Amino acid sequence: MDYATLLQILDSTLRLGTPLLFACLAGLFSERAGIFDIGLEGKMLMAAMCSGAVAFLTGSVWLGLLAAIAGSMVFAALHGVASITFRGNQLISGVALNFLASGITVLVAQRLFGQGGRTPPLEGAARFNEITLPFAEALRPVPILGPLYAEVISGHALLVYVAILSVPVTWWVLYRTRFGLRLRAVGENPAAVDTAGVSVKGLRFAAVAITGLLCGLAGAYMATALQAGFGREMTAGRGYIALAALIFAKWRPWQALGACMLFGFFQALALRPDVVTAVVQVKIPVPFLDALPYILTVLVLAGFVGRAIPPRAGGEPYVKER
Amino acid sequence: MTLMKTLLGAAATLALTAGIAAAEPAIIYDLGGKFDKSFNEAAFNGAEKWAKETGGTYKELEMQSEAQREQALRRLAESGANPIVMTGFAFGDTLNTVAPDFPDTKFAIIDMVVDQPNVKSVVFTEDQGSYLVGMMAGLATKTGTVGFIGGMDIPLIRRFGCGYAQGVLAAKPDAKIVLNMTGTTPAAWNDPVKGAELAKGQKAQGADVIYAAAGGTGVGVLQAAADEGILSIGVDSNQNGMHPGSVLTSMMKRVDVAVYNAFTEGTDLKPGVTVLDLAADGVGYAMDENNASLVTPEMQAAVDAAAAKIKSGELKVHDYMSDNTCPAATF
Numbered sequence: 001m002d003y004a005t006l007l008q009i010l011d012s013t014l015r016l017g018t019p020l021l022f023a024c025l026a027g028l029f030s031e032r033a034g035i036f037d038i039g040l041e042g043k044m045l046m047a048a049m050c051s052g053a054v055a056f057l058t059g060s061v062w063l064g065l066l067a068a069i070a071g072s073m074v075f076a077a078l079h080g081v082a083s084i085t086f087r088g089n090q091l092i093s094g095v096a097l098n099f100l101a102s103g104i105t106v107l108v109a110q111r112l113f114g115q116g117g118r119t120p121p122l123e124g125a126a127r128f129n130e131i132t133l134p135f136a137e138a139l140r141p142v143p144i145l146g147p148l149y150a151e152v153i154s155g156h157a158l159l160v161y162v163a164i165l166s167v168p169v170t171w172w173v174l175y176r177t178r179f180g181l182r183l184r185a186v187g188e189n190p191a192a193v194d195t196a197g198v199s200v201k202g203l204r205f206a207a208v209a210i211t212g213l214l215c216g217l218a219g220a221y222m223a224t225a226l227q228a229g230f231g232r233e234m235t236a237g238r239g240y241i242a243l244a245a246l247i248f249a250k251w252r253p254w255q256a257l258g259a260c261m262l263f264g265f266f267q268a269l270a271l272r273p274d275v276v277t278a279v280v281q282v283k284i285p286v287p288f289l290d291a292l293p294y295i296l297t298v299l300v301l302a303g304f305v306g307r308a309i310p311p312r313a314g315g316e317p318y319v320k321e322r
Numbered sequence: 323m324t325l326m327k328t329l330l331g332a333a334a335t336l337a338l339t340a341g342i343a344a345a346e347p348a349i350i351y352d353l354g355g356k357f358d359k360s361f362n363e364a365a366f367n368g369a370e371k372w373a374k375e376t377g378g379t380y381k382e383l384e385m386q387s388e389a390q391r392e393q394a395l396r397r398l399a400e401s402g403a404n405p406i407v408m409t410g411f412a413f414g415d416t417l418n419t420v421a422p423d424f425p426d427t428k429f430a431i432i433d434m435v436v437d438q439p440n441v442k443s444v445v446f447t448e449d450q451g452s453y454l455v456g457m458m459a460g461l462a463t464k465t466g467t468v469g470f471i472g473g474m475d476i477p478l479i480r481r482f483g484c485g486y487a488q489g490v491l492a493a494k495p496d497a498k499i500v501l502n503m504t505g506t507t508p509a510a511w512n513d514p515v516k517g518a519e520l521a522k523g524q525k526a527q528g529a530d531v532i533y534a535a536a537g538g539t540g541v542g543v544l545q546a547a548a549d550e551g552i553l554s555i556g557v558d559s560n561q562n563g564m565h566p567g568s569v570l571t572s573m574m575k576r577v578d579v580a581v582y583n584a585f586t587e588g589t590d591l592k593p594g595v596t597v598l599d600l601a602a603d604g605v606g607y608a609m610d611e612n613n614a615s616l617v618t619p620e621m622q623a624a625v626d627a628a629a630a631k632i633k634s635g636e637l638k639v640h641d642y643m644s645d646n647t648c649p650a651a652t653f
Contacts, residue, residue: 008526012519116357121545228545231514232355271519287506
């Protein structure tokens with residue numbers, strides 16, 4: 001494998017890893033606050049449809065982005081009401097929302113545009129176009145680092161950089177702010193937080209809202225940057241891979257970046273079976289490469305690669321008094 | 323309650339008699355979805371054309387999952403629909419088991435041969451059509467590298483790829499051809515994100531013309547090609563208008579004609595195998611105002627000359643499905 005091919009795969013990795021990263025951080029906020037969220041997939045799908053539809057109708061990608069966040073937030077609020085207010089089973093609520101999203105997105109898109117649940121292709125200002133970072137062309141002649149900067153780091157949609165920046169921001173919020181401390185505490189021991197006079201429900205709703213926001217960005221990225229429009233089931237299981245990445249990262253932000261980029265790298269590799277064959281000298285079936293993220297996650301859960309311990313109060317609704 | 327029963331009974335009888343009076347034709351779309359802008363949409367257009375011309379109505383069903391096939395087919399047959407047309411090779415096995423149970427119903431299957439006395443099988447010579455667009459790609463490429471992105475990795479799609487590769491090499495003997503398949507499951511027909519990434523990967527390998535034979539996945543390929551400023555080739559339907567000035571041409575596969583003919587024949591559908599080839603206008607390449615600026619008269623002349631040779635039998639395009647090998651490409 002030559003350097004140019006490696007750069008191309010890394011470039012692809014960054015594009016494919018971005019929706020995973022958004023969704024993974026979304027799950028991180030929610031699960032750190034003690035709310036399991038299987039519904040990342042549904043929220044992304046909803047956001048993708050909203051952004052595709054609104055961006056097409058208004059011609060503005062920014063309005064599309066707002067619509068994506070709004071659509072995803074509605075689903076997040078539903079999940080919050082079901083699992084926080086009414087103390088329902090979080091897994092069931094998440095699965096139900098996934099089914100709902102899978103159906104309603106196609107239904108709405110079909111009613112609006114009549115193109116089989118697809119939104120019409122977006123053009124120009126209705127999409128996040130690729131941004132060339134400063135000096136990308138000027139630095140290209142620099143050996144090794146120049147092409148890396150020009151090919152891999154430069155030339156992505158704005159949301160890719162937003163995703164990368166979300167990682168330090170998430171770290172800072174979780175570990176360096178009072179809100180973050182309480183958020184983590186509410187996922188470990190909500191009774192203690194309650195005793196301190198802080199609202200458990202309020203914190204958990206805030207966490208779920210952040211999840212909605214980040215899933216909105218993930219969906220908008222899928223529909224307006226990676227693709228030009230929404231298509232039926234376009235998230236294709238990325239919400240679940242993001243959950244796997246979250247476990248792989250043991251619920252920590254920097255590790256989440258690593259896990260998502262690793263899984264993105266596997267997806268990018270699966271697109272280039274010729275390269276894989278050339279490197280390992282054995283023909284590896286593409287489905288195996290597709291399955292790698294899941295295999296790794298199972299290994300982590302089985303305790304082969306360190307131990308993954310979820311937040312202690314995760315999945316349990318908080319009851320103030322018994 | 324009794325009144326309700328009587329009413330329901332009457333309604334049911336009415337529905338039954340209506341079913342007998344005029345057997346409606348029916349069509350089942352495969353997993354790519356009715357509006358895939360490609361294969362299934364062509365079938366839909368054929369059915370619509372028939373409905374418009376005859377004023378008739380037809381039943382339709384869109385597959386949502388692999389598990390529905392037999393159930394869907396049986397339900398349509400039991401409802402009295404006749405003939406029932408289905409698009410896609412994947413119906414082959416199912417139809418083989420279902421068809422004998424409904425000897426009075428006529429079935430038509432596109433892209434697959436099913437040997438039953440009440441089944442009409444319609445197949446196309448995609449190798450010939452792909453050869454022509456391959457020639458065009460070979461004439462249009464500036465880098466000397468062209469790409470092919472297939473949907474699900476099945477012999478039928480390899481037939482597209484093989485014909486294409488032969489066409490490319492006929493026009494440009496030293497050309498490099500990059501081949502990719504989207505996947506090995508039916509989900510590969512509807513994965514535009516992956517299609518777009520594959521197209522970007524092929525562009526990175528130097529390809530400047532990419533032929534997508536991948537159903538709904540092709541939407542992503544064509545989009546990525548337009549974004550990257552390279553040429554693409556559509557498939558099945560005329561996709562030239564999806565990105566004017568970027569889609570070089572489309573390999574037309576007249577699924578619409580096949581569906582229209584089956585509907586027109588109605589219950590008198592002739593069983594057996596029908597091959598729609600280049601000579602029968604079953605396949606071809608699309609020219610319209612959207613790609614007029616991309617195709618030079620010389621290119622068109624060269625391709626038309628090859629088409630004439632294929633029609634007369636002077637030029638034989640190797641069919642991948644005849645022996646599962648391809649002289650021009652390795653999959």
